[in-house]
Amino acid sequence: MPRREFLRALATAGAGGLAATLAWTPARARAADYVASFPDGIKCGDPGPRGAIIWTRVPGPADGVEVPVLWSVAEDAAMEHVVRGGIARARADGGHHVKVAVRGLAPDRWYYYRFEAGAAASVIGRLRTAPSPGSVPDRLRYAFASCQQRNASYYVAQRAIAHDDVDFLLHLGDYIYVSDGGTLTLDDYRRDWRRFHSNPLLQELQAAVPLVAVWDDGEFYNGVDRTGPPERLAAARSAFFEHMPVRRRRDDRIYRRFRWGRLAEMFLLDTRSYRDPEVPANTNIAGLIDGQDSALPPGEQMFAPGRTTLGVRQKHWLKDALRRTAASWRLVGSSYNVNPWKIVDRDTPELRADDPLLQRNGGIYVSNEAWDDYQAERRELLEHLIAYGVRNVVFNSGHTHIYLASELQPDFDDPVSPVAAFDFTTGSQTADPDPRTIAPEDVLHLAEQVMLDANTPYLRHVDLLNQGYAVVDVTPEELVVQFRVLDTFDPDAEARTAARFRILNGGRTMDVELLP
Numbered sequence: 001m002p003r004r005e006f007l008r009a010l011a012t013a014g015a016g017g018l019a020a021t022l023a024w025t026p027a028r029a030r031a032a033d034y035v036a037s038f039p040d041g042i043k044c045g046d047p048g049p050r051g052a053i054i055w056t057r058v059p060g061p062a063d064g065v066e067v068p069v070l071w072s073v074a075e076d077a078a079m080e081h082v083v084r085g086g087i088a089r090a091r092a093d094g095g096h097h098v099k100v101a102v103r104g105l106a107p108d109r110w111y112y113y114r115f116e117a118g119a120a121a122s123v124i125g126r127l128r129t130a131p132s133p134g135s136v137p138d139r140l141r142y143a144f145a146s147c148q149q150r151n152a153s154y155y156v157a158q159r160a161i162a163h164d165d166v167d168f169l170l171h172l173g174d175y176i177y178v179s180d181g182g183t184l185t186l187d188d189y190r191r192d193w194r195r196f197h198s199n200p201l202l203q204e205l206q207a208a209v210p211l212v213a214v215w216d217d218g219e220f221y222n223g224v225d226r227t228g229p230p231e232r233l234a235a236a237r238s239a240f241f242e243h244m245p246v247r248r249r250r251d252d253r254i255y256r257r258f259r260w261g262r263l264a265e266m267f268l269l270d271t272r273s274y275r276d277p278e279v280p281a282n283t284n285i286a287g288l289i290d291g292q293d294s295a296l297p298p299g300e301q302m303f304a305p306g307r308t309t310l311g312v313r314q315k316h317w318l319k320d321a322l323r324r325t326a327a328s329w330r331l332v333g334s335s336y337n338v339n340p341w342k343i344v345d346r347d348t349p350e351l352r353a354d355d356p357l358l359q360r361n362g363g364i365y366v367s368n369e370a371w372d373d374y375q376a377e378r379r380e381l382l383e384h385l386i387a388y389g390v391r392n393v394v395f396n397s398g399h400t401h402i403y404l405a406s407e408l409q410p411d412f413d414d415p416v417s418p419v420a421a422f423d424f425t426t427g428s429q430t431a432d433p434d435p436r437t438i439a440p441e442d443v444l445h446l447a448e449q450v451m452l453d454a455n456t457p458y459l460r461h462v463d464l465l466n467q468g469y470a471v472v473d474v475t476p477e478e479l480v481v482q483f484r485v486l487d488t489f490d491p492d493a494e495a496r497t498a499a500r501f502r503i504l505n506g507g508r509t510m511d512v513e514l515l516p
Contacts, residue, residue: 006072006082038115038122040194041203045211045245047128047168048258049107051084052210053099053245056115056122057194060096069098070116073105077112079124090117095190095242107132108261125207128167131261138475140260143209143484144170144333145469146216146398147428148202149177153488155201157429157468160486160495162201162208164471169209170266172398172426173216173335175244180221184232189239197243213244214254214268216335216399223369225275226311255314257321264474265327267318271335274311276374281367285343288438290367294359295346302365302375309374319384322393328505329392329474336370336399337425338378339406342454347413361413363454368400382410382420391506393421394479396472401428403463403470403483405501407509412458419508424481424501426470427463431488435465460512461499468495479503 001009043055058067072085084104090096098115105111108131115122131137143166145157161169176196183192196202217224220236241248255270279301281290292299301307310318322330344364352358365372385393395408404425409417435444444464451462466485473480481501486493502511 001082003072003080003082006085010085010087037120038117040197040243041206042113042115042122042125043206043211043245044113044125044127045213046247046258047130047210047212049130049132051102051105052127052129053101053247054113054115054125054127055097055099055243055245057095057097057197057243058090058117060090060092064092066091067096067117071098071100071113072116073102073111073113073127075111077124079112079114083111095239097242099245101247102127105129108135108137123203123207126210128210130259131263133259133261135261136476137261137263140167140264140474141471142166142168142170143469143471144172144396144398145426145429146172146335147174147218147401147430147432148196149174149428149430149432150196150199151430151432153431153434153467154491154493155199155430156486156488156491156493157484157495158199158201158205160484160493161469162205164484164495166209166471167260168212169205170333170396171211171213172333172396173214174218174399175213175215177218178221178236183221184235186235186238189235190242193239193243211245212258212266212268212333213246214270214333214335215240215272217272220272223278224272225277226273227277255317259327260474262327263476264329264331265321265325266331266333267321268333269310269318269335270314271309274314275309276307278369279367279373283364285364289343291343291364292367292372293364294362299365300359302373303361305376307374308377309371310377315377315381319381322385322390323388328476329394329479330390331472331474332393332395332421334371334395334397334423336368337397337404337406338371338395338408338421338423339397339404339425339459340372340412340455341366341368341370341404341451341459343451345413345454345456349413349415352413361411370399379410382408385420386410386418390420391508392479392503394472394481394503395421395423396470397423397425400425401432401467403427403461403466403485403499404459405461405481405483405499405510405512406455407458407460409458412455415457422503422510424470424472427467427483427485429467429469429488431467434489441465460510461501461514463498466498468498477505479505 067090111127346362411417468485483499484495500513
């Protein structure tokens with residue numbers, strides 16, 4: 001309905017005073033005395049076939065009074081033809097955030113939304129709905145990214161994603177970085193979230209592109225796992241749900257799934273809340289890279305049965321869901337990389353032939369608290385895919401700050417072990433630090449070749465130099481991943497595709513194309 005009729009309908013429904021106050025008129029209600037803007041911007045998240053979640057925050061009054069906020073969803077960017085709307089209340093006990101689960105929209109289309117409080121209005125954002133469950137879309141295009149620190153580099157990757165014509169952004173964690181020793185209470189976590197939200201390029205991205213998000217350790221503290229301080233973990237989780245367009249469940253579970261018709265189904269993992277502590281590094285390579293030597297304590301614990309990053313309940317859910325889905329493509333969001341990542345390989349076919357008792361998958365691994373710390377669980381998951389003939393499983397990963405592309409085998413050191421899935425790990429959205437300050441570019445490229453040699457044949461590509469994000473194009477016939485890179489120290493940088501990977505429907509290998 002037209003906007004005027006929308007406000008009149010609210011008044012008829014019994015919200016007349018608020019509807020009049022929140023219209024584009026001089027503010028008369030008390031809320032307008034202290035609401036001047038929407039300092040954190042706006043977000044839309046978790047697109048479904050009939051709606052999505054929209055989010056914002058308003059500055060709270062000193063006396064803690066709740067703030068009424070008008071929200072509206074329209075078919076047009078001018079917000080003239082309103083199709084859904086209402087009034088939400090920003091309460092002090094929730095940090096004065098507003099989160100609305102919008103329902104009743106048409107599937108597979110774009111909408112626009114806005115918030116208003118007093119005489120102030122937010123920017124206008126875009127809302128995307130997913131295709132209906134039984135439909136067969138001809139395409140899906142999304143980006144995935146992680147690790148957006150605030151440092152000397154610019155948020156140019158965020159600006160590039162906003163203009164890359166994607167249906168949504170899958171963010172794999174480290175949306176913020178807190179202080180390990182100084183972010184302890186809920187108020188501390190709220191402060192850090194608001195500091196990150198203040199970046200204008202991030203706000204532009206949040207308004208332009210719907211978000212599908214999970215957490216990593218940046219939202220808690222470095223290296224978080226299930227053994228952390230309960231009160232601090234609870235504060236971090238509360239702050240995440242207060243500041244992200246993600247529905248909060250009673251058990252704070254964030255692993256979940258959503259469908260893009262019958263073309264694809266995405267499974268979002270929580271690799272932090274239920275995981276056993278990482279296996280500590282026990283060696284160092286050339287004074288630069290911390291490693292886990294499987295021949296030295298406690299490195300052998302990487303192979304220990306029962307060690308988990310998923311937890312029993314989530315692992316069962318994932319295995320069952322991957323097997324049962326009717327979607328053509330199974331897309332998995334993992335906060336950190338799934339692929340094996342060695343520095344030194346001590347389990348080659350030649351060494352196995354000479355020594356039948358050789359330690360299986362032995363070597364020195366990069367210490368980056370990822371799936372290498374839980375090798376029995378990874379093998380179990382990949383063997384499950386092979387046993388049930390599950391194909392087209394593609395992991396989207398983050399955390400490493402390094403681009404990686406891999407074919408995943410249950411026994412990655414056995415040449416005849418079948419490829420069960422694929423893993424693509426994105427570089428960081430900002431630099432920490434600029435790799436060029438660590439080593440010259442030619443040395444970085446030499447290190448890339450060393451890593452490829454130590455992880456042959458399953459590691460197909462590694463990029464130690466660039467930052468950026470990834471874009472995935474999915475059709476019924478194929479899935480194409482682009483590694484989109486840019487110089488995050490150049491405020492005018494534009495993204496380019498540095499590498500492209502193609503997987504055919506049902507395929508067991510990827511085609512790799514490197515671009516200048």
